[in-house]
Amino acid sequence: MSQFDSIRPYQDSEVKSTLKRLINDPEFTSTLIKFRFPRARGAFLALTSFALRQVLKFKVRNVNKVYDFQVMVERYMAHMVKTTTSQLSSSGLDHLDLSKPHLFISNHRDIALDPAFVNYILHNNGQDTVQIAIGDNLLTKPWVADMMRLNRSFIVKRSASAKREKLANLKELSAYIQHTLNETGDHIWIAQREGRAKDGLDITNSALISMLALNKPKEQSFAEYISQLNIVPVSISYEFDPCDLAKANELVEQNEHGEYQKQEHEDIYSISRGIVGQKGQVHVHFAEPLSGEYESAKEVAEALDKAIIGNYQLMPTNWIALGDAIPEGIPANELANAKRYFEAKSRDVSAEVRSQLYAMYANPIKARQQLSE
Template structure:
């Protein structure tokens, strides 16, 4: 298949490009250190041979990524599963999900799609702010990632958004690949998962026809990702205090790398993915003649609802809801031991935060917010939980 050259700066590597890329990353000193850490007893020559035996990106994912992810699941979680009953493994979709972990949200999805019988994985949207090192940029493009260009001027941003949209349409329609993209730019640091209409506007720049027709060509599936524990929760809380206390504070590439490593190496408890139904049929019920902003807002709200009502909640989520409002309204969903264990967990996470003038009370609220918001949004989205909805307005969460 001939891929238009206009996509070259952002697309994943094609199979014929892989041998040269393998040689390039294998020669990188830092990547050699990564390999030595991951495969301490395997000679470099054997890894190089195994890598060059991977003739496609999917071969690489099956040979290297899948076993690595399986080890993570075994060592650092209580299991990772997906409910894909609402989708067809023979079709191709654009998965729009909430965003918790920089690396693992899409990586686990790749693994889980193979587990349930998909013939391929996903092409992954990844921000270029995370690709400051050459070997990382090469590795993610081997792993079927395409680049989201950020920090551009308005005219350049418009051009880049259109090219990315056209590439996503090309990946679905011509390459017959799935696509994963987060519902917003960056992770929701407070776990209040809301779709940015700008993401949908970008997606509708490609394709043909009306906005509704263009979005239907992408076969969007809202995807709810539920981690019991987020290893990066204390880093997100730390970021809140730094943004509050340090004028003009900005994250660095080192901060992003720390989040990636902590997310990968940290304990996650249970991990659950649930696919809502593809929104194609629902889109046929939407008034496509309404003002564009209202149209995108309505579609974003529908995706939010589908994500929120498909979370899997854990005792820590309900305990956090009660802790943040100083009640025991939800105690039927956790035991006294769950509550006490979560208190100890919060204390331990706060102790990991090493900054000047550490504000423990503020940081505790930030941590609680991250675990309470999924429960708050789930209750609000689920009709069967109506008896709790009147209580939600009392909650004061970090925005």
């Protein structure tokens, strides 16, 4: 049994059995149907579930490897990009030696799409896809875990409460990441912090860097170990966030009541909303790998913040939300579209939610301005 069996992605030998388990899971098929037909019940749900299972069996009949599954997913990803974005662009890849495995650390705005866009861009540039770090808090259903691990996701165990167990999980994760980079030779994607930046402020949690360093040999310097990880800061910019109102409502509730109670499986619905919602322009920038004589996790986190915030592509929505002088060169029609977007979004919400909505879009500019001070 492998040292990392409890957290690693599924392997080729596990693909067929996992797909069979998924297709025969009534909750999996009914969930897919309810995304399209929310009120599906009784005989209609049973009939459509049966039909869906037959369709799925046909679609995956030739899926024997993880690569086959990802090729199938790529077709749906291409359709999503075509129908929900006005433009997907990238920059910085030409500065990377992708023959070496890299640890991509990005800002975190969307649960599923952040790594999906990184994967899609790498794939379209002739590169292998990344292994994706995903928190076990998202794996509320067995079928969700199966889907994620089929798509090369590995599990970050966050549910432990005892300190000893937490430390053991962190050490396992640190060892797995180093093993994957050095032995397997795969790229890895991980978010700069747990949870999405709902307020639009992309700040790296230095605890992430401390976790990465848990597997550092005693005789090796901290700076050398960090350098060998080939950490690439990644900035993912969305013109429109399909989950923006939900995020604004959550932040307002936290401010007013001190906490926010998530609904059951709320993250799964956020994933769905992010996938199907309109995103406008999306840009992904890959910075050069971190290099420096870093002496602490805090210094590495600050370097990540500087690169991620500094390379975030500011959108018309950011400038309209800020409300200050708008720089020249932004097309007037894009600014007008951004203004209409906010007018439509804030039409039926409270003043507090409206203020929070504008703030989350304005914050990337404010963060950039603070960098230059």
